[in-house]
Amino acid sequence: MTEWKKICAVSDVPVLGSRVVESEAHGRIAIFRNSTDEVFAVRDKCPHKAGPLSQGIVHGKTVTCPLHSWKIQLDDGQVVPPDVGCVKHFPVKVDMGEVYLEL
Secondary structure, three states: OOOEEEEEEHHHOOOOEEEEEEEOOOEEEEEEEOOOOOEEEEEOOOOOOOOOHHHOEEEOOEEEOOOOOOEEEOOOOEEOOOOOOEOOEEOEEEEOOEEEEEO
16 A cells, blocks of 8 residues: 655755655655756665765756766666666655655
């Protein structure tokens, strides 16, 4: 059974920025909002050197890790080639201006 957890209002996530939430089961989760108000969620840990993705630069549907510039696709957690790897991605929905995560 799917469990959606209300996290925050969309307006609480800065445009081209992030907000971090703690999950007992999953650790730090970064919630991102891009320039077209799409919202994404991934584990806040780059697969390269564990950099805090929440401090990265958001562009389109990608975030660039602040440590070594690895690019992570926010819609599925995959690393952009030529680098390889992935981060855990969390399904997100927005309803009535509120962000929900599937945990």
